[in-house]
Amino acid sequence: MKIVAVCGMGIGTSVLLKMNAEQVLRDLGVEGDVEAADIGVARGAAQSADIVLTSDELAGEIGEVPAKVIIIDNFVDMDEIKEKLSAAIE
Amino acid sequence: MAMNLENSLFSINLKAAAADWRDAIRLAGDGLVAAGVTTGDYTDQMIAAVEEHGPYIVIAPGIALAHARPSEAVLKGGLSWVSLKDPVNFGHAKNDPVTLVIGLAATDHTAHIEVLKALAGVLANKDLRGRLEAATTETEVRDLLKSLNTQ
Numbered sequence: 001m002k003i004v005a006v007c008g009m010g011i012g013t014s015v016l017l018k019m020n021a022e023q024v025l026r027d028l029g030v031e032g033d034v035e036a037a038d039i040g041v042a043r044g045a046a047q048s049a050d051i052v053l054t055s056d057e058l059a060g061e062i063g064e065v066p067a068k069v070i071i072i073d074n075f076v077d078m079d080e081i082k083e084k085l086s087a088a089i090e
Numbered sequence: 091m092a093m094n095l096e097n098s099l100f101s102i103n104l105k106a107a108a109a110d111w112r113d114a115i116r117l118a119g120d121g122l123v124a125a126g127v128t129t130g131d132y133t134d135q136m137i138a139a140v141e142e143h144g145p146y147i148v149i150a151p152g153i154a155l156a157h158a159r160p161s162e163a164v165l166k167g168g169l170s171w172v173s174l175k176d177p178v179n180f181g182h183a184k185n186d187p188v189t190l191v192i193g194l195a196a197t198d199h200t201a202h203i204e205v206l207k208a209l210a211g212v213l214a215n216k217d218l219r220g221r222l223e224a225a226t227t228e229t230e231v232r233d234l235l236k237s238l239n240t241q
């Protein structure tokens with residue numbers, strides 16, 4: 001399972017998403033690798049990823065990728081991330 | 091070196107008046123500049139980031155994490171905290187309006203991760219967040235954040 005967390009700059013929101021996604025994977029007992037990326041490198045990274053986590057605004061910028069793109073509204077809400085991520089993994 | 095959230099907070103501005111989202115980010119940037127964390131260029135870069143990528147920095151209901159890339163405009167890593175007297179809209183579909191703007195400056199892509207982790211913990215804690223929003227003095231904010239370290 002490869003997950004890419006995407007934000008505009010690669011230092012803020014994607015890092016928050018990465019930390020929370022790692023926590024969710026641990027809680028679910030799923031082996032996975034989560035990478036934080038800015039939008040520039042994300043288009044490339046998303047080609048080899050299973051899942052892309054990002055915001056509504058940036059999802060459109062990523063464009064067509066083979067990965068499943070999940071839109072997160074509240075980046076600090078573990079419940080939302082857990083619900084959306086587990087639905088995508090199943 | 092692990093950075094502690096309270097020690098990384100270089101500027102606190104409570105119940106500040108902002109006319110719009112640019113103004114709100116500027117207040118967060120002014121706090122970073124006044125504390126010697128960044129130069130004024132960084133403030134412009136934080137505003138430009140929203141102009142380029144949209145209001146995705148509104149990471150949770152009511153909270154904007156203003157930031158730009160690590161650059162020469164960042165003198166050291168740190169945070170500024172601005173609570174707004176009146177909420178402003180950033181144009182975010184779900185998380186508007188914003189009442190708390192946190193300015194984040196990082197020197198690279200990893201040094202500030204511990205601080206972000208602590209910050210995420212604070213912002214996800216509804217009770218603590220409510221008490222932080224009600225705080226009227228810098229000491230109150232700092233004491234609340236310190237209380238988290240000992241929990």
